[in-house]
């Protein structure tokens with residue numbers, strides 16, 4: 001293929017047929033793995049640190065499309081410690097949602113598949129291995145029917161738009177009771193109702209008996225999101241994944257919902273993976289922050305490190321592009337120039353290179369390694385480490 005054709009993403013019919021054939025082969029292979037009756041040993045592994053609820057290690061998730069393989073998550077590694085809120089930020093399309101859907105085994109199949117890496121989930125059921133290390137499930141290799149044991153109970157998810165997650169033809173009560181029936185199949189109907197009303201009270205809904213009988217369209221956006229939070233909490237989860245939980249709400253309701261999530265995280269003693277575009281939300285909520293760019297983690301650290309000592313030029317740019325109340329009204333908003341590289345033809349160099357104002361000769365080399373700045377702070381950039 002000529003250079004011009006390559007850069008314009010042109011593919012011939014012959015190439016397209018070849019891609020489709022190869023995609024079918026790959027999708028069949030990964031789908032068959034999910035249905036296999038595997039020995040539990042093949043999807044359990046030792047946790048690196050038993051204080052983590054989840055450890056994502058070199059995760060690769062791809063979409064097999066007719067124009068080529070989209071590497072949406074391309075070697076992502078980070079941990080979520082127990083009882084902590086970890087914020088995940090990055091611009092649209094950088095792989096935040098695909099990372100979270102990989103944890104839930106909810107990536108759109110068959111074209112979307114986890115093709116490499118480990119997602120170690122710290123489970124209390126599995127005990128310890130022969131070296132005394134706590135055992136966990138490797139979600140990346142777990143067959144679908146085993147995943148039912150933890151999805152929706154130990155790990156739950158709150159989506160951006162509650163109206164699309166709630167079923168419009170059933171009452172809130174019916175849908176909340178369903179959650180109890182799934183988690184505790186022998187629970188009596190009255191007990192399930194009692195529990196649902198308790199959950200509604202817990203998430204700050206006034207007149208819970210009335211809301212119990214209501215349909216989703218009768219509630220406001222904020223109330224619907226509270227109902228979703230109640231559902232997510234019903235099975236006493238160890239990890240809640242909140243993907244842009246407040247983006248569809250106005251600012252005052254957003255603050256209330258975030259406050260509620262924070263309070264519940266503390267009282268229930270669970271962890272939250274909080275995905276958002278909003279750096280203000282992260283600053284308010286998160287203990288640790290992961291910054292993603294084009295399917296990779298480019299910087300991670302404690303919230304204090306990321307906000308007071310950002311290292312990667314992209315993280316610095318992200319913070320500069322946030323408007324402040326003190327900014328002069330005639331000053332134009334800062335934006336990072338350029339675009340994210342095409343996820344089908346990713347360069348073998350720093351993905352931020354074409355947008356970086358700090359780029360120097362070393363950046364022509366391969367993708368920068370992870371440099372340790374402190375025990376908790378890591379960055380992938382040639383500006384740091386040995387020059």
Ligand SMILES: Nc1ncnc2c1ncn2[C@@H]1O[C@H](COP(=O)(O)OP(=O)(O)OP(=O)(O)O)[C@@H](O)[C@H]1O
Pocket residue numbers: 063065070072090091092093094095096097098099108111112277343
């Ligand atoms: N079903 C799909 N088929 C093909 N590509 C997909 C699919 N879902 C996601 N992708 C691709 O995966 C990449 C990561 O998408 P993802 O939804 O994780 O981004 P995101 O960081 O959550 O963005 P946003 O902030 O807009 O929600 C994008 O390049 C997207 O085009």
Ligand code: SF4
Pocket residue numbers: 312313314350351352353356357358359360363368380381382383
């Ligand atoms: S490695 Fe080079 S191009 Fe990439 S962010 Fe760092 S300075 Fe910029």
Ligand SMILES: [Mg+2]
Pocket residue numbers: 096097098243
């Ligand atoms: Mg998303």
